[in-house]
Amino acid sequence: MSDARDVLQLARDLLSRSDPSTAGLWPRAAALLTRQALEEAVDEYWRARHLPLDSLPTQAQLVCLRMMTSDGSLPARVHEAWGALSRACHHHPYELAPTAEELATWIGVVEEFSA
Amino acid sequence: MSQGELNALALSLFIPRATLEESPFRFIVIDDPVQSMDPARVDGLARVLQQAAATRQVVVFTHDDRLSETVRRLAVPATIIEVARRENSAVEVRRALDPVSKYLTDAFTVAKTAGLPDQAARRVIPGLCRFAVEAACMEAVRRRRLARGENYAAVEKLLTDASHGLTKLVALTLFDDPDRGGDVLPSLRKAESTFADTFQTLNRGAHGLDGPVPTIDLARSAENLALWMRARP
Numbered sequence: 606m607s608d609a610r611d612v613l614q615l616a617r618d619l620l621s622r623s624d625p626s627t628a629g630l631w632p633r634a635a636a637l638l639t640r641q642a643l644e645e646a647v648d649e650y651w652r653a654r655h656l657p658l659d660s661l662p663t664q665a666q667l668v669c670l671r672m673m674t675s676d677g678s679l680p681a682r683v684h685e686a687w688g689a690l691s692r693a694c695h696h697h698p699y700e701l702a703p704t705a706e707e708l709a710t711w712i713g714v715v716e717e718f719s720a
Numbered sequence: 721m722s723q724g725e726l727n728a729l730a731l732s733l734f735i736p737r738a739t740l741e742e743s744p745f746r747f748i749v750i751d752d753p754v755q756s757m758d759p760a761r762v763d764g765l766a767r768v769l770q771q772a773a774a775t776r777q778v779v780v781f782t783h784d785d786r787l788s789e790t791v792r793r794l795a796v797p798a799t800i801i802e803v804a805r806r807e808n809s810a811v812e813v814r815r816a817l818d819p820v821s822k823y824l825t826d827a828f829t830v831a832k833t834a835g836l837p838d839q840a841a842r843r844v845i846p847g848l849c850r851f852a853v854e855a856a857c858m859e860a861v862r863r864r865r866l867a868r869g870e871n872y873a874a875v876e877k878l879l880t881d882a883s884h885g886l887t888k889l890v891a892l893t894l895f896d897d898p899d900r901g902g903d904v905l906p907s908l909r910k911a912e913s914t915f916a917d918t919f920q921t922l923n924r925g926a927h928g929l930d931g932p933v934p935t936i937d938l939a940r941s942a943e944n945l946a947l948w949m950r951a952r953p
Binding site for chain 1: 876
């Protein structure tokens with residue numbers, strides 16, 4: 606199992622397992638884990654293709670991903686998920702933490718990409 | 721009329737009616753009254769609700785943080801409860817703290833709990849600590865600028881623009897200028913020997929830190945930094 610998928614599993618566990626010790630903190634924790642998994646999955650994608658892009662800023666990597674792959678909407682959805690996760694990974698005035706449904710969608714996108 | 725003005729108009733009819741002496745109900749329940757309201761109006765609403773609460777129990781549901789931020793800033797006596805729902809609608813209810821204390825408590829909880837594996841703690845704690853410092857900066861900036869009589873919308877725009885980078889936000893808090901990022905580290909170093917290191921760890925750490933992370937120590941230093949940032953005049 607890849608590192609990115611291990612991290613995703615941790616995020617999934619936070620959503621699905623009711624655990625009083627993580628009450629209330631799981632949405633932000635899951636968002637932090639999912640964003641890291643996404644960034645690692647994209648790095649792995651480049652490494653597997655021997656393309657030295659993994660040191661670029663993530664934003665640039667995601668644009669490259671969209672340019673270089675013709676396979677459907679997945680790169681665009683990965684890019685979109687990363688944008689949404691990046692919002693959830695900062696404290697913004699007046700915004701609440703993401704919901705379980707939002708997090709499940711983003712985790713699903715990263716899972717699909719790293720499969 | 722804008723949606724926010726319509727909401728305010730509706731409330732100005734509903735609240736007096738619902739609190740008539742003739743009404744048999746000694747409580748009012750309001751669902752999401754701050755939707756599309758501008759921040760100045762939220763302050764007004766908090767004061768109106770406080771008046772109503774002198775003789776009634778007032779229960780308000782809301783899905784953003786504005787009313788609770790206002791209630792804390794204006795020191796309106798209120799109990800704030802946070803409701804979250806995991807998968808399969810497992811509902812959790814907890815007493816809400818102010819954002820800075822909440823994130824710090826969360827970081828300490830993750831550091832001390834067996835509920836999360838080490839691998840997750842190492843990845844999550846730096847991010848939670850950074851949330852605490854971000855929230856502390858925003859509180860200081862908002863307090864300072866609103867006290868100066870600045871326009872609410874302008875202050876929120878400034879904070880939103882600065883919220884994508886910790887350096888900008890700290891510069892805004894320390895120097896009242898988000899573009900003085902270069903002066904952040906020297907200034908932190910001068911204030912307290914550990915602040916600069918902590919700041920740099922948090923800046924990097926939201927993307928995960930390599931190697932072992934002294935999690936409890938990091939949470940403690942982040943707490944010192946956050947409380948100091950929040951106290952900036």
